Amino acid sequence: MGIIVEKLEKKYESSNGVTLTYLEDPYPVKNAAGERKLLVIFQPVGTEGKEDRYKYPYSLIDGFRFYNCRKIYIKDNFGELGSYYIGLKGETNIYSAVQEFLKKKINEYKILKKDIIFYGGSKGGYASLAHGFDLGVGSIVSAVPQYKLYDYIAKWKPIMFDVFPEVINGSIKAYYNDFLKTKITKGYDKPNVYLITSRKDELYDDHLVPLVETLKENGCVPYVWENNEEYVLRHNKVVENSLNEILAIITMCLADEKIRKFF
Incomplete structure (x- = not known):
């Protein structure tokens, strides 16, 4: 990697006391056109048995370096392997902190919501959907997200x-299983949603299928890309074998409207 991440990391102290760690645009924008667009990247699940630097890595820093837009990489370095950008022990304080932080940055940048893209894989894909619908961003690119x-x-x-809380009952289970569904249902603005998945993903039937149904029921018909090639063996192989498609979709979202007509 061409940059030293630790030297560029920043902290955001939210009003509820949560401290967020993030990386802001390590490869800066080229011109005014780039300044008007924002790509927010959410992390997948952390890696067990690693120290913080390697346990919660940022996704695709160098992969996105040539995109002419603002970028924010938000770290989820809470709990054992992350908090799903929601919270720990039944709290939603991290979710509120992320919402507050993003609203502040959007206002600071003076960016229109239609020019904002949220991206994430797996846990990050879940977070991109939840926070994306809550904020009403223009586009969400979500790879192999969980749903329940x-x-x-x-x-x-x-x-x-x-x-989760220490004491778990039926209502707690339902609350977390329906957390994303509630965000989609209550979202005022309907983003353009792009889902990257595979029928070989162990989560396909239990998560992707009901997610698509919920999106359609709420007036949001997603574009679904399925990578069912032989070399895609399971959930954690989908993203690494679909990067061309993921980058193509994000490129299309960032491109001028005249170019998008070719897609």
Whole structure:
């Protein structure tokens, strides 16, 4: 990597006491056209057994370096492997802090919501959808996102049970399983949603299918790209084998409207 991440990281102290760590545009914009657009990147699940520097890595810093736009990489360095940008122990204080931070940066940059793109893979894909619908951004590019959060963590990532309250009952399970659904349902503005997935993803039937149904029920018909090639074996192989498509979609979202007509 051509940049030293730790020297460029910044902190945001939210009004509720949560401190967010983020990286802001390590490869700066080229002109006024780039200054008018914003790409926000959310992280996937952290890596077990690593120190913080490697446990919560930023996604695609060099991969996005040639995009002429503002960029914000938000770190989710809370809990065992992240907080889903929501909170720990049943709290939603991290979610509120992220919302406050993004609203402040959008106002600071004077960027129109239609010119904002949220991107993330897996946990980051979930967060891009939740925060994207809450803020009403222009486009969301979400790769292999979860949908029913409690069911996912209980089955696949029990190490992340610190996201939930210590006492879990039926209403708590329903609250977290419906967290994203509630954001989509209550979202005032309907973003353009691009989903990258695979039928070989273990989460496809239980998460992707009901997610698409919820989006359609709420007036948001997503574009769904499925990578079902032989070399895509499971959930964590989808993003790394679909980067051409992910970059193409984000490029299209950033491009001038005249260019978008060719897609």
